[in-house]
Amino acid sequence: MNFHTRKWIKPEDLNPNGTLFGGRLLEWIDEEAALYAIIQLENPRTVTKYISEIDFRASAKKGDIIEIGIEPTKFGTASITLACEVRNKMTREVIITIDRIVMVGLDEHGKAKPHGKTEIEYVKNRIADSNES
Template sequence: MKEAYIKETHAVKVGHVFPPDTNNHGTLFGGKLMSYIDDIASISAMRHSRSPVVTASTDSVDFLAPVRTGESVCLESFVTWTGTSSMEVFIKVLAENLLTGERKIAATAFLTFVAVNEEGKPIPVPKIIPETEEEKYLHETAKERVEARKKRRNASKELATVIHKGKPWG
């Protein structure tokens, strides 16, 4: 299986924030932003795997600044790390005041996707090659996030067993 460069997985989504997209504070609904994040991240994962993908986890969505009515929201995503069939995708969300040109990072997120075949079974993905400083940093620090993800998943399985009255979680 051939390797691929991170730049080949880059995806961008831009939208205008209108009143129906916002809450009573005049800022973009968090759930709407999370939907945008999952959508753009899945495009990066599919570009890399060239197969259907499923969302395996959302490690974090860190909301750093509000996105207000009238601003644009720009999401950039790319694959940062690959396992056998899994891909970690980083998403950076930028808000821009279209009248002043001021931009700010509004959120960051890490999601994991698994490449699957037509039967929904995991399939191998190519290794990823970082080139820029940002890509190299995210690639090198991915192992820590992978370990934290595994611990969190095991804790979730244990919790599911407890709250499901001792029955297996699956």
């Protein structure tokens, strides 16, 4: 799993119990999944189609640092399926796991757009490939 994003838990991220508000965490996860999928599918019109069961296993409190991990698990015709894990860097506990997040690339009319991808590509490789042309 690749952990690209870290978040510092601030007072505005807390619920009335004084721990990380689940809705805020889901917002961050959805944004991270979207950014990952947009880069992989090379389509800025990529949207969330499905998020599987969410299992909150631990929490975080003000001042903690969490990290969000995303891993691709499958390419569909117009979609990419991702797995997600969020960890608390301070306690080393897993906060949440999500087995499937399905992101779909759309065309200018809002319809699913086939992407032709079958494996993960890294931007550095795309840049190197374009320089060789």
